[in-house]
Amino acid sequence: MRSITSTLLSLLLLLPFAACGEKESTSGRLKVVATTGMIEDAVREVAGDRVELAALMGPGVDPHLYKASQSDLALLTGADIVFYNGLHLEGKMVDALEKMARNRRVVPVAAAIDSASLRRPAEFQGHPDPHVWFDVKMWESAVRAVERTLAEADTAGAKTYHDRAAHYLRRLDSLDSWVRQQIATIPRDRRVLVTAHDAFGYFGRAYDIEVRGLQGISTVTETGLGDISALVEMIVSRKIKAVFVESSVPHRSIEAVRQGAEQRGHRVALGGTLFSDAMGARGTPEGTYIGMVSANVHTIVEALR
């Protein structure tokens, strides 16, 4: 009786280990997992169909708050390469990612960016702002990191990766110029972007537009009444035309700001929904990185000009 119980127990204990065994390659392709949609899009552009690709966070998911589920862990364990943003964007997945790094390539794409050019906002106590994808030129470094990693892991496909990456990077260059030019059409005194949280810091710096977020860098914190009042004050005194909500963050706080400004006699419009931490639905133009950035810029320019 006792030996049966202990045998059963040992079998039970071994079960999890059986799960993280070797992954069977159905097609011989590399299995790649990306955390955010932006990264997934970059990998898709560089690798095409050469890899089996999956993303953990879909449209509308807030990466600051995202916790990995059991099926996510299964996906990650079965992967050959894992791409994530890094700089603590996926704040609640740090442990999971560290564990994964022991047996496979786990690459923080933002690490490829020169550390000196990262924003370090004062309220964040010197930690860098992780929303690097909003500076298109910076994002190009991430794309190059993806290409390098893929080429190392799959030397046979190195040439394909290189060509595709080069093509994509050219498109990104044009995107970058276009954005700069578009933003410049907004008169300088109206060039203020007000959003729910501080995701657009790099965007503001790169394209010369002032950025104000209600919450700080991460959506984990809760807004304070003082922050709302301060923002209302700024909007009213500088006669900002529009404020923006984000797809992955609740709209309530921006709505409160908007109504607060209205009560002081200043009508501020809801300029539209911006994609900040997540992209649009799959299959739509906003579901790609370039589409998302363009959509954002259109929305911003329309509302503020």
Added chain:
Amino acid sequence: MNEPSQTGMQRAALEVHDLSVSYHLRPVLWNVDFTVPTGQLVGIVGPNGAGKSTLIKAVMGLLPATSGHVRLFDQPLDEVRQRVAYVPQRTSVDWDFPTTVREVVLMGRYGRLGLFRRPRRADREIAEESLRTVGMAEFADRQISQLSGGQQQRVFLARALAQGADLLLMDEPFAGVDAATESAIIELLRTMRREGRTVIVVHHDLSTVPDYFDMVLLLNMRLVAFGAVEEVFTNALLQRTYGGRLNLLSEVADLMHRQGRHGREAR
């Protein structure tokens, strides 16, 4: 004090027919069957775990019966609730609750008032009267945590009096109570009996049974015996009720022998 109902001569205050009660599937009371006439002081005695409290609670509808039924004044409980007062054990309540003596006694009137209504002046006067009867009038505004055990028991009794009930079911009213309160209470119960009311008491002190009660119910999960104290409160039946506790019983038996059967109206 409110007068007892004069709806003709009911012969039985309480009829318990073949009552069985289980707690978590364990039988606690087994086919208990007895009838209590009006105007009696009845004591229920038995060892710990005999089901004495359970019997009272089942009669009051607080515990479900697995079989059998109960009639009070020839009617089901729901018809006569106003006429039956339950006086729970003192320990069943948190005396730290923020309420006063007066308010607790007033609770005796809630059954008559029904939902949403406030107590009227008549209700308050009845409560005052009940407080005077038990000798707690000067404590009316005191918070109940500041009372002694005996005072708390008097408050419970006042509540039952305010209800104006014809039948009182009391669970261990003399437990942890000082001698003065005990004699005051038993005097009160005797007065109630003179008025034609019926009082049934779960009692723990065998030595006072012959003095206090007219009838006694010997209970140990099943009814051992029920009847007039002279006939039922005997050594033999007590031994059957209590099983092996002989020392106490022989002492009690001696007491009874010495006292005879008189002295019940003294004190």
Added chain:
Amino acid sequence: MMWNELIVIIGSSLLGIGSAAIGCFALLRRRALAGDAVAHAALPGVAVAFLLAGKNPAALLGGAAATGWLSMASVDAIVRRSSIREDGAIGIVLSVFFGLGILLITHIQAGGSAAQSGLNTFLFGQAAALLPEDLWVFGGVSLVLVLGILLLYKEFALLSFDRDYAATSGLPVRRLELAMTTMIVLAVVSGLQAVGVVLMAAMLIAPAAAARYWTDRLPVMIGLAIFFGIVSGVAGALISASGRAMPTGPWIITAATACVLLSMLFAPRRGVLARALRRKRYQRRAEEENVLKAMHHLGERDGRPMESRSIDEIRAVRPFSSDQLGSALRRLLGDRFVERLADGRWRFTAEGARQGERVTRLHRLWEVYLTEHLQLALDHVHDDAESIEHILTPELEQELQQLLDHPAVDPHSRSIPYTGSAPNTTEIRSGEEPE
């Protein structure tokens, strides 16, 4: 004041009113954590509602209410059908429902719908972002709750105090409990959007707990709880408005907690400070009376009660520390029981002599009582009398004298002084209760 601040102040006050009122009954029925359970149980309700109806706020709140209500029913069922007590049942239900909620939310997250953002704020709330429509909800809910409590006040009070008696009185106990549960659910769910799951429990308990310290009357307790609920809302809002990065919900809860702590410390009878003061006062009085007794003993010994005494002489009779003795003498001086002479010696006044006699008499009477009525041994009675002598009231003293039939000597054969025991007792300090 800014409009946003006004909205938040009014909103959190309205929220505080309803939660505090019903929270009193939850506290008294020992279901203080019910609010916590309902709040956590709301999560699966929100998730299911989202899956069925999308991000419709009415649907989400309805789902929260449904599972919140279900959780309370589960607690009741567990308490009734098993030997698990209320606190265990609440813990179990809270965890199970919340776990289920996390499961569903994770499933939703993986589903890829773009609209599912913000389900998380149902957990944490955005009290700073209250809007006018919230005020209507809070106001309406608080109105319903307060009206409900007013209408059913006596029923709720009896139910919370003595459930069995309530049942035997013919009150519909189950339906009343249902009503109470529904009110708790209503209070919690309406506040979820403002302060979130984690903090809503505190809004129910803290004002009631604080109020309990100040009064022993239930209506007053409810009123005070409402007051504290409003104060927490207003204070929390004002503090959070005074600077940057000061989240409003947590500050409201901090204010509520401060109310509890301050009440614990400063409430007049039950507060920590009040008790300490009472103890201190008693100790000081005992010290003073011991000094009077010592001086009286000196007088007995040399037959000269009004003789002046030095500090050392007094200390020879009874081992005071010089600090103790010094401050006690000063206080006695203020009471005009002693006089201080030019050479630093101390002497009874007439009244002081009477007091010294009185304490001595009480001590010896009590010893007689202990030996005669309680049959305590001779060597056991002194210490007892040392404490009891300070709390016997003049009435008790009269009773003792009568009961013992005015004994002339104590068990140690010392005479009991009666000269000062005439009933001009206006200056005698009667015994206050030590704590």
